[in-house]
Amino acid sequence: MSARPSLVVAIDGPAASGKSSTARWVAERLHFRHVDSGALYRALTHVGLRSLGPPGGWREEELLAHARRVTLHPVPGGFDPHVDGHPVGEAIRGPEVTRHVSQVAQMGGVRTWVNAQVRAAAAAHDVVVDGRDIGTVVFPDAALKVFLVADPWERARRRLVQRLERRPTDDEIAEETERLVHRDASDATQTVQARDAILLDTTYLTQAEQVDRIVALARALVRGADPGAGVGGGGG
Numbered sequence: 001m002s003a004r005p006s007l008v009v010a011i012d013g014p015a016a017s018g019k020s021s022t023a024r025w026v027a028e029r030l031h032f033r034h035v036d037s038g039a040l041y042r043a044l045t046h047v048g049l050r051s052l053g054p055p056g057g058w059r060e061e062e063l064l065a066h067a068r069r070v071t072l073h074p075v076p077g078g079f080d081p082h083v084d085g086h087p088v089g090e091a092i093r094g095p096e097v098t099r100h101v102s103q104v105a106q107m108g109g110v111r112t113w114v115n116a117q118v119r120a121a122a123a124a125h126d127v128v129v130d131g132r133d134i135g136t137v138v139f140p141d142a143a144l145k146v147f148l149v150a151d152p153w154e155r156a157r158r159r160l161v162q163r164l165e166r167r168p169t170d171d172e173i174a175e176e177t178e179r180l181v182h183r184d185a186s187d188a189t190q191t192v193q194a195r196d197a198i199l200l201d202t203t204y205l206t207q208a209e210q211v212d213r214i215v216a217l218a219r220a221l222v223r224g225a226d227p228g229a230g231v232g233g234g235g236g
Contacts, residue, residue, distance in 0.1 A: 005047070006125055006126050007032070007127075007143045007212070008126075008127055008129060008195075009127070009129070009134040009142065010138070010142035010145045010194075011023045011026075011129070011130040012101060012136075012147050013075050013100075013130075013145050013148035013181045014190065015155070015187060015189065016157075016159040017148040017149060017150055017155060018036060018207060021207065022130070022210055022211055023077065024036075024128075026211055027069075027077060027127070027128040028077055030128065030215060031126075032076035032125070032127055033125045033127045034079075034127070034128050035128070035129040036078070037129060038130065039081040039089075040072070040081060040117055041114060041132070042098075042101050043064055043070045043081040043088055043092050044066070044070055045092070045100050046061075046067070046091055046105075047069055047099065048062075048063055048096050048100075048101065052066075055103060057102045059217045060109045064109050064113060067113050069083055069101060070083055072117060072121050074121075081119050085108070087170045102153050105132060114131075114132075115138045129142075132187070132190040132191065133192075135193075136192055139151045139193075143221055144198075144221050145194045145198065146197060146200055146214055146217070147197040147200065148202055149201050151200065151203045152177050152180050152184070154203050155177075155180055156173050156177040156179075157173050157176075160176055168203060174209075179198075201209040
């Protein structure tokens with residue numbers, strides 16, 4: 001590690017905007033560590049589904065009592081979520097967790113707990129962090145903040161391609177788009193663009209193109225350049 005302070009690249013955006021996969025790839029390209037804050041919300045939701053009965057009856061204090069069961073384990077290039085010492089990377093991406101994670105993420109005490117875990121994981125490392133409130137609350141002084149957006153239809157199409165591993169029908173995309181629009185409304189208070197974040201509309205970009213742009217911004221930052229220079233074509 002060089003003598004310069006550790007760098008934080010903060011990536012925010014609405015659900016299914018590609019934050020996690022993009023952040024993971026950016027971290028790999030930069031040789032930073034990737035921290036997925038959303039994995040903590042999902043892991044705690046997973047615990048709730050297994051231990052607390054129907055989600056409609058969950059109370060914040062009950063969820064937080066189980067939070068000690070959720071940990072982030074360091075792995076090459078990042079951290080993996082574990083519950084009771086066991087990896088849960090696949091389990092927390094299922095539809096049931098996805099359906100209820102927004103409810104959990106709206107709980108103030110849960111957000112405080114997640115933010116503390118993320119800051120601890122990011123200590124003493126150059127990191128790329130994605131999730132909720134990253135550029136506004138968790139790392140308000142992050143060296144580089146990027147806010148990803150995309151058309152809801154395109155976000156829905158991408159999510160279904162990943163989930164179904166085939167080309168989705170228009171009806172399937174329409175249904176998923178409706179779910180995403182509702183999710184956007186419920187997440188509105190936690191999905192806010194920081195004033196100094198760079199807006200990147202990825203609707204018509206491949207993932208490789210958006211990763212290239214973020215990597216270029218980060219490398220310019222390391223060189224001491226203005227991270228906003230020359231990005232006019234990527235704002236959208």
